[in-house]
Amino acid sequence: MAVADLTTERRLSIPTGIPTGVLLAITGYFAGVWLGNEFGLFDDQNTGIILGYVFATAGFLIGMGFLNHPLGRLLGWRLDPLGEADIEVGLGRYFRLSLDHKVIGIQYLVTILTMLFFGGVGAMVIRTSLLSPTPTIVPAGNYLSVVGLHSVMMIFITSAAIVGPFGNYLVPLMIGSRRMAFPRLEALSFWLVPPAAVILGAATFWGGFPTGWTGYAPLSEQAGQGMDSYIVGFILIGLALITSGVNMLATIIALRAPGLTWARLPIFVWGILCTSILGLLAAPVLAAALVMLALDRSAQTSFFLASNGGSNYLWENLFWFFGHPEVYIFILPAFGIVMELAAHFARRPLFGYRVGVVGLFGVTLLSWFVWQHHLFVSGIAPVLRPFYMLSTELISVPTGFIFLVVLGTLWRSRVWLTVPMLFCLGFLFNFLIGGITGVYLSDVPTDVTLHGSYFSMAHFHYTIMGGEIFAFAAAIYYWFPRMTGKMLNQTLGRIHFWWMFIAFNSTFFPLLIAGLLDMPRRVSAYNPGLQFLNQWVTFSAYLLFSSMILFAANIIYSWFIQPVPAVANPWRARSLEWQIPTPVPARNFERVPLILAGPYDYGLPNAKPVADLRGLVGATGGS
Amino acid sequence: MAAETRYSAAEAALAALDVRIASVGMWLFLAANAFYYAAWYFAFFYLKALNNNGAWMISGLTRPSRAYGTIVLLLALVSAGAYALATRAPVRTLLWRLPAVAALVVGLGVVLFQAYEMWHLGFGLTQGGFPSVFVGLTGSWVVEWAAATFWLATIISQARVGGDTILRAAPVAAFANLLGFLAVVGILNWILLYFLP
Ligand SMILES: [Cu+2]
Numbered sequence: 001m002a003v004a005d006l007t008t009e010r011r012l013s014i015p016t017g018i019p020t021g022v023l024l025a026i027t028g029y030f031a032g033v034w035l036g037n038e039f040g041l042f043d044d045q046n047t048g049i050i051l052g053y054v055f056a057t058a059g060f061l062i063g064m065g066f067l068n069h070p071l072g073r074l075l076g077w078r079l080d081p082l083g084e085a086d087i088e089v090g091l092g093r094y095f096r097l098s099l100d101h102k103v104i105g106i107q108y109l110v111t112i113l114t115m116l117f118f119g120g121v122g123a124m125v126i127r128t129s130l131l132s133p134t135p136t137i138v139p140a141g142n143y144l145s146v147v148g149l150h151s152v153m154m155i156f157i158t159s160a161a162i163v164g165p166f167g168n169y170l171v172p173l174m175i176g177s178r179r180m181a182f183p184r185l186e187a188l189s190f191w192l193v194p195p196a197a198v199i200l201g202a203a204t205f206w207g208g209f210p211t212g213w214t215g216y217a218p219l220s221e222q223a224g225q226g227m228d229s230y231i232v233g234f235i236l237i238g239l240a241l242i243t244s245g246v247n248m249l250a251t252i253i254a255l256r257a258p259g260l261t262w263a264r265l266p267i268f269v270w271g272i273l274c275t276s277i278l279g280l281l282a283a284p285v286l287a288a289a290l291v292m293l294a295l296d297r298s299a300q301t302s303f304f305l306a307s308n309g310g311s312n313y314l315w316e317n318l319f320w321f322f323g324h325p326e327v328y329i330f331i332l333p334a335f336g337i338v339m340e341l342a343a344h345f346a347r348r349p350l351f352g353y354r355v356g357v358v359g360l361f362g363v364t365l366l367s368w369f370v371w372q373h374h375l376f377v378s379g380i381a382p383v384l385r386p387f388y389m390l391s392t393e394l395i396s397v398p399t400g401f402i403f404l405v406v407l408g409t410l411w412r413s414r415v416w417l418t419v420p421m422l423f424c425l426g427f428l429f430n431f432l433i434g435g436i437t438g439v440y441l442s443d444v445p446t447d448v449t450l451h452g453s454y455f456s457m458a459h460f461h462y463t464i465m466g467g468e469i470f471a472f473a474a475a476i477y478y479w480f481p482r483m484t485g486k487m488l489n490q491t492l493g494r495i496h497f498w499w500m501f502i503a504f505n506s507t508f509f510p511l512l513i514a515g516l517l518d519m520p521r522r523v524s525a526y527n528p529g530l531q532f533l534n535q536w537v538t539f540s541a542y543l544l545f546s547s548m549i550l551f552a553a554n555i556i557y558s559w560f561i562q563p564v565p566a567v568a569n570p571w572r573a574r575s576l577e578w579q580i581p582t583p584v585p586a587r588n589f590e591r592v593p594l595i596l597a598g599p600y601d602y603g604l605p606n607a608k609p610v611a612d613l614r615g616l617v618g619a620t621g622g623s
Numbered sequence: 624m625a626a627e628t629r630y631s632a633a634e635a636a637l638a639a640l641d642v643r644i645a646s647v648g649m650w651l652f653l654a655a656n657a658f659y660y661a662a663w664y665f666a667f668f669y670l671k672a673l674n675n676n677g678a679w680m681i682s683g684l685t686r687p688s689r690a691y692g693t694i695v696l697l698l699a700l701v702s703a704g705a706y707a708l709a710t711r712a713p714v715r716t717l718l719w720r721l722p723a724v725a726a727l728v729v730g731l732g733v734v735l736f737q738a739y740e741m742w743h744l745g746f747g748l749t750q751g752g753f754p755s756v757f758v759g760l761t762g763s764w765v766v767e768w769a770a771a772t773f774w775l776a777t778i779i780s781q782a783r784v785g786g787d788t789i790l791r792a793a794p795v796a797a798f799a800n801l802l803g804f805l806a807v808v809g810i811l812n813w814i815l816l817y818f819l820p
Contacts, residue, residue: 073777078787181644242655250648254640280651281658288662292759299748301755302678303666309678309752314669318662 017096021063025195028052028059036298047298049225053202053232057195064191065097069184097191099183102584104190105169106483109476111190112164113552115157115197122150124545127538133531135524143524145208145226152200152213152230156237158464159279159326160193160244161472162333167248167272169483173577173584174266176257176593176611181250182243189244196236203229212522214319217304217312221296228297235290238283241329245280248272257611259595266575266599267343267350270357271336274364275329282325289318316378320371328367330464331431332360334471335402338424341478342409343600344573345421350600351408355401362398366391373442377451385444392442399435403428418571419493423474426501430466434459437512452522455515458508466504473500473551481566484559485582492554496547503543510537575599576610591615642796649797653804656767660808663760667815670752678751680820685745687757692817695737696809699768702729703799703806706775710799714782723779726802730772737765753820760816764808771801 032055036048061067072079093103094110125146129138138146168190172180180186203209203226211220211227215234220227252273256265265273292303293315302308304315343350350356372380372388406428415421437459440446450456473496480488510533517533519526526534558564569578576599580589593611601607671679706726712718741761746754778798781788788795 070773070777074773074780076780076783076786182648242652245655246648246651249651250644254644254647280655284655284659285662288659288666288763291763292666292755295748295755295759299758301748301758302751303670303755303759306675307678308749309670309675309681310755311670311673311675313673314666317669318665321662 016063016065016068018064021060024059024063025056026059028055028057031055044297045225046228049206049228050232050294050298053199053228057192057199057232057236060195061188061191066184066188066191097187099187100586101168101172101180101183101186102483102588104186105165107190108160108164108168108193109483111193111197112157112161113555115153115193116548117552118197118201119150119153119157120545120548122146122153123541126150127541129524130526130534131538133526133528133534138524140524141210142208144210144212144522145204147522148209148212148226148230149200149203152233153197154464155213155326156193156196156200156233158330158468159237159241161330161468162337162475163244163248163272163275163279164190164193165483166268166337166475166479167244167276167333170479170577171248171251171269171272172255172588173482173580174269174575174599175252175255175260176576176589176595177251177255178587178589178592179255180247181254182247185243186247189240189247192236192240192243196233196240199229199236200233201229203227214323215293215315216319217293217296217315218306220293220315221304228294231290231294231297235287238287238290241279241283242287245276245283248276249280252276257593257595259611261595263353264595264598266340267353267356268333268336268340270360271333271339274360275332277364278325278329278332278367282322282329285318286322286326289315289322292318313375313378313380316375317371320374321368323374324371325367327460327463328363330468332363334427334468335360335363337471337475337478338427339402339405339409340575341420341424341474342406343602344571344575345416345418345424346409346413347416347602348409348413348600349598349602349604350405351411352401352405353598353600356405359398359401359405362401363395366395366398370395370442373447376444376447389442389444393439396435396439403432416571418477419488419490419497420474420478422494422497423470423477426497427467427470427474429501430462430470430504433509434462434466437462450515452520453515454511454519454521457521458511458515461508461511466508470500473497476555478571479577480555480558481570482577482582482584485566486558486563487566487570488558489554489562489564492550492557496550496554499550500544500547503540503547506540507537507544510540574602574610579609579611579613589613589615645797649800653800656804659763660760660811663756663763664811664815667756667760670756671820675752680753681751684750684753686820687744687746687817688740689817691736691740691743692813695733695740696813698729698733698736699806699809702726702733703802705729706802707799710796714788714795715784720779720782723775723782727772727775727779730768730775730802734765734769734772737761737768741765757816760812764805764812768805771798771805774798774801 029052032051032053033048036051037045069079093100094107098104098107125138126143129135129143129146131137135143168180168186172178206225206229209220209223209226209230211223211230215227215230220230252265252269292301295301296303296305296310302310304310304312306312339350339356370388370392372384373392376385376388406424437455441450441456441459477488477493480486514530514533514537517527517530519530566582568582571578576593576595590613592615593613594615595611597608597610599610673679703726705722709719709722709726741758744754748754748758775798778788778795780786782795
């Protein structure tokens with residue numbers, strides 16, 4: 001009898017869910033604003049707005065049910081530690097606080113795609129404005145706000161685009177675990193994202209913010225109340241990176257199935273592991289910097305105010321100490337996807353698996369020692385420049401390892417050119433341009449002229465959109481049958497790929513040239529001699545946006561309108577996540593599997609199957 | 624508080640696994656935490672070294688009271704020490720319960736005294752670099768300490784007959800590392816904020 005107690009969770013009788021969450025968020029917002037305006041030290045409203053956002057987020061999370069477990073524990077109730085009682089079916093679970101990593105993966109996927117739409121609309125507004133060399137369509141002040149909203153929204157998205165949907169859904173399946181280490185932290189990492197996006201969007205009510213995603217002081221100190229959205233929204237994303245990092249790393253370290261040695265870990269999981277290390281350690285630095293900015297704007301401290309004992313360089317250093325690892329947070333899981341898919345579609349063992357792992361770790365380590373390459377022209381001591389130039393250029397070595405592994409795997413193989421594989425090849429092409437242009441920016445003499453130009457803007461779009469988003473698309477086409485049991489339409493997929501690939505390059509390659517012709521970023525007016533180039537780019541950008549609409553249409557069409565049930569293992573891949581039934585059972589594996597071989601042993605004469613799904617007799621590890 | 628609870632072998636294995644997960648998770652969280660405080664220490668030394676406009680520590684600034692700072696630190700050390708002592712005894716014994724409850728009570732004292740000190744600083748937040756760092760660093764630390772105190776209360780509450788802490792010893796052991804970590808940060812803050820400027 002008493003044993004059964006373990007799985008019967010007592011609950012508070014308050015109804016939880018999105019309606020309660022929204023209600024408490026609104027209440028919290030007004031309570032925070034009232035409190036801030038009543039007791040705030042100065043009458044610029046920032047205290048009230050910051051407190052309002054914080055209370056609104058807390059209210060939302062409480063309404064979703066995040067307080068039930070800690071409160072129940074405080075009251076001494078016997079609780080169900082893993083939320084086993086919460087395993088439920090039906091559409092409703094996607095709209096509730098779910099502790100099932102598969103539900104959270106889908107929640108992330110849909111949220112990321114929705115946010116991507118808004119970020120993309122922002123890009124279209126920017127490009128439309130640039131049809132004319134003088135700001136006729138979007139006024140100059142609003143232009144900067146749109147740039148800020150587009151950039152920060154995209155940063156929020158790309159921080160979680162791969163780890164969120166695919167890390168959460170797939171890591172337990174790939175490591176043979178029946179659970180995540182910290183399902184509540186995992187759920188929290190997801191439910192922090194929608195409030196962050198809404199709070200960011202709320203900046204429009206205050207006229208946006210003028211700083212772009214870098215939030216440089218002293219502009220951030222002087223900016224209007226829209227800046228408060230940047231602060232709170234970004235802190236929430238930082239918390240999401242930390243909670244997700246703790247959960248992912250603990251899961252990969254402690255819950256691998258018996259037999260899954262480090263040398264057998266799928267390379268995608270290595271990518272998730274490295275990106276989680278970066279997120280776990282970089283986001284706290286951002287959080288500290290944002291707390292300082294919030295204090296400066298509300299309590300009138302002077303962290304970034306040089307006239308009163310502070311320094312704007314303090315922000316720039318803390319921000320980029322986070323900011324540079326952040327860009328590898330974007331790209332490392334993408335590296336993982338491209339290496340993973342190369343092996344599966346070339347049907348041969350991953351060439352230089354260990355080299356690939358070393359490459360991922362090399363990037364992870366070096367990314368802590370390069371941040372001042374963003375400050376070459378900011379007035380830092382010139383003596384610092386050579387070190388940061390060399391450390392940055394050194395990163396091209398482990399990045400080269402990744403290319404070596406992928407190209408070595410594809411070399412002289414008969415590649416199965418599926419839609420996901422096409423996106424991987426597109427990744428290689430785009431990221432090569434992104435990487436090579438990055439070398440010029442890391443080089444002090446060239447950076448002095450290229451800094452702040454469209455060259456740098458086109459460079460990071462080549463790495464983030466041409467890199468991470470192409471890998472993101474590859475992952476959707478590849479794992480969609482795993483996650484939904486439906487095949488995405490492959491013909492539409494091929495059209496999508498070529499459309500997106502051509503439109504992407506037609507958009508961003510000319511922008512490299514615009515940068516070399518001295519067109520500055522973040523400015524709504526430009527040299528009229530560059531109008532043709534800009535109109536070309538704008539029309540290409542419209543095509544790029546429409547390719548994403550086609551992508552969305554394919555997803556909706558193949559998921560809901562004309563679903564084609566996927567066969568069990570449509571790519572006939574060896575890896576563990578494809579060896580279990582569709583839909584994936586509630587606890588993934590009936591028993592913890594016994595791993596017998598690595599995931600890439602294609603074509604080896606005496607290769608064993610990847611796992612014995614009957615498990616070790618008597619084994620409970622990883623349960 | 625019904626009869627003795629029996630646990631199946633599977634649950635015992637689950638509990639053993641939980642100990643490892645909680646321990647790994649806590650070390651990861653503390654690593655993140657270390658980077659958070661490192662950012663604050665960087666701010667401390669950076670602003671102190673730059674001393675922009677001579678406003679790191681303006682002349683005539685009332686220093687924070689060493690007496691208050693020392694009281695808060697001592698309370699934090701007693702709390703963390705008492706909890707460390709508790710973890711040496713099995714949960715549910717008097718030797719666990721007494722020091723754990725003491726850690727909770729003293730831990731609450733840390734929050735109250737620190738809040739009292741923040742209310743009676745003797746300097747204004749607008750008075751330059753040092754007051755900024757003092758408030759941010761001390762504020763971050765006490766907020767985290769308060770959250771840890773809440774957590775400690777849940778652990779004590781669960782350490783009754785039939786509570787899940789008896790079986791799942793994980794949070795009990797891992798939590799000691801959190802209090803220990805916060806105590807170390809408290810010592811560093813005490814040296815920097817009360818003796819170094
Ligand atoms: Cu960088």
